[in-house]
Amino acid sequence: MPTSEFQLIQHYFKAGAAAALAQPNSPVRCGIGDDCAVLALPVGDELLVSVDTLVESIHFPQNYPSDMLARRALAVCVSDLAACGATPLGFTLALTMPNVDEPWLASFANALIVAAGEYDIALVGGDTTRGPLCLSLQVMGSAPAGAAILRSGARAGDxxxxxxxxxxxxxxxxxxxxxxxxxxxxxxxxxxxxxxxxxxxxxxxxxxxxxxxxxxxxxxxxxxxxxxxxxxxxxxxxxxxxxxxxxxxxxxxxxxxxxxxxxxxxxxxxxxxxxxxxxxxxxxxxxxxxxxxxxxxxxxxxxxxxxxxxxxxxxxxxxxxxxx
Ligand SMILES: Nc1ncnc2c1ncn2[C@@H]1O[C@H](COP(=O)(O)OP(=O)(O)O)[C@@H](O)[C@H]1O
Ligand SMILES: Cc1ncc(C[n+]2csc(CCOP(=O)(O)OP(=O)(O)O)c2C)c(N)n1
Ligand SMILES: [Mg+2]
The missing domain is CATH 3.90.650.10 (PurM-like C-terminal domain)
Incomplete structure (x- = not known):
């Protein structure tokens, strides 16, 4: 049974995320466990970055099942990459929770890793803290230089x-x-x-x-x-x-x-x-x-x-x- 913050991360997040790193074309040079993650950008691409926070009772209901929370959280954050035309690279997760509930965490981490696999985006790092339930996911993607779709280009006649x-x-x-x-x-x-x-x-x-x-x-x-x-x-x-x-x-x-x-x-x-x-x-x-x-x-x-x-x-x- 993992007890410390470090063991929790190892047990619930690192193991699952490691599978993504093993993929031959993974952009992840270094994932969970170091001070920074290191991601390789495809040659000629630019990095696209977005962060969104989900707060209990504001973005999702109280007592929301943790697998549903994981799935919904990653989807809404990856949606920002979609809007800009990005190809997903990786994401970080800042997780704040009131206590360690192991079944809750196990189901959260499993669902998160499955959803990450669907979007081909690897969990590469994060932060785990105690407090009212709240998640921040920073997503990173790439697009050929100059190709990212911005909000500023609409023209009369479009x-x-x-x-x-x-x-x-x-x-x-x-x-x-x-x-x-x-x-x-x-x-x-x-x-x-x-x-x-x-x-x-x-x-x-x-x-x-x-x-x-x-x-x-x-x-x-x-x-x-x-x-x-x-x-x-x-x-x-x-x-x-x-x-x-x-x-x-x-x-x-x-x-x-x-x-x-x-x-x-x-x-x-x-x-x-x-x-x-x-x-x-x-x-x-x-x-x-x-x-x-x-x-x-x-x-x-x-x-x-x-x-x-x-x-x-x-x-x-x-x-x-x-x-x-
Ligand atoms: N606290 C903040 N510090 C810096 N930039 C912020 C902050 N909050 C929002 N932004 C920026 O303001 C813009 C609009 O944010 P938001 O409405 O949350 O966008 P989205 O709907 O795409 O998540 C984005 O470019 C976002 O990065
Ligand atoms: C329990 C619950 N009540 C109400 C809502 C409705 N709601 C909460 S935040 C939000 C807007 C999106 O959240 P925001 O933090 O503005 O996301 P962003 O625009 O930054 O992506 C909506 C429609 C919800 N998602 N869940
Ligand atoms: Mg936002």
Missing amino acids: IIYVSGQLGDARAALDYLNKAAHELSAAEQALLDRYHAPTPRLALGQKLRGLATAAVDVSDGLAADLGHILSVSGVAAVLHTDNLPLSPALTETCAERAIEFALSGGDDYELCFTVPAEHREVVARLSAELNLNISEIGYIEAGEGLTCYRADGGVFAPAAGYQHF
Whole structure:
């Protein structure tokens, strides 16, 4: 039974992570156990880095099963790599927990290593401390020099697209505490989207050289697209009719579906802009990846976002998620 902080790390994290290091093409020169991890960058590539924190009761519910926490945490952090078109390299984990609960840790570490394998991203280091349950994951990826997709490149005339469907995870918040046997199939489908978001890594990488700007939808489409607009110095027009809504969302809360899709957040889909002449390329990409990609509006000169309802009226979306 591991007891010390050092033994915990060795037992639960180093062993699992070591398997990734053994891969022939692993970029990890030195992983868990030294003062720094050492990663090899592919020749000609740049390093892309992002960190996100997940706090109990803010980002995930109390008493959340630790395997679900691990999976969700890595997915939402890797989603930032996807937005920039990065290829995953490695990540670090700063884990703060109130006490050592070995079954909790074992299931957390197992799920984390499995998810890391799915995204081909190696756990290369971290920090373990006592305190209220909280995780910070720093993810690192690479992209050919100059190819990273930024938020600042949207131009008037570009088409605005979004992957997948929006609003499901927000709708799921209302069912987080409902007993499993009382859930309808639609409610369960919404919860699945909250628990296991899908970072759109393959899409992001394919958008290199095609998208002028991209962002992942964490705070809500209106807010995150708003970041693209403000840093690109442009305006956007959306038609709420074009927002991709899942059957589960329209079945459970049709009257709030548009609101959830625009402002709910936790979608981890990609919203991106592409010059209109490349519409066909996006259609082919959607077929190739077997991924729904919806045209939701366009970029124009000016500032701010205008959302039109089907009846021609203007829908004013609520602000996205804000911590303060
Ligand atoms: N405490 C901080 N110190 C430095 N930069 C920060 C801090 N918090 C956020 N940022 C930066 O501000 C930008 C927006 O952050 P955020 O909204 O969290 O982005 P994302 O939704 O991609 O996680 C990012 O470039 C992020 O790196
Ligand atoms: C239990 C619970 N309640 C509410 C939410 C909704 N929520 C919390 S934080 C957040 C926005 C994303 O978090 P943030 O820290 O802003 O991530 P970032 O934009 O930095 O990726 C949302 C939609 C949730 N995920 N879980
Ligand atoms: Mg962030």
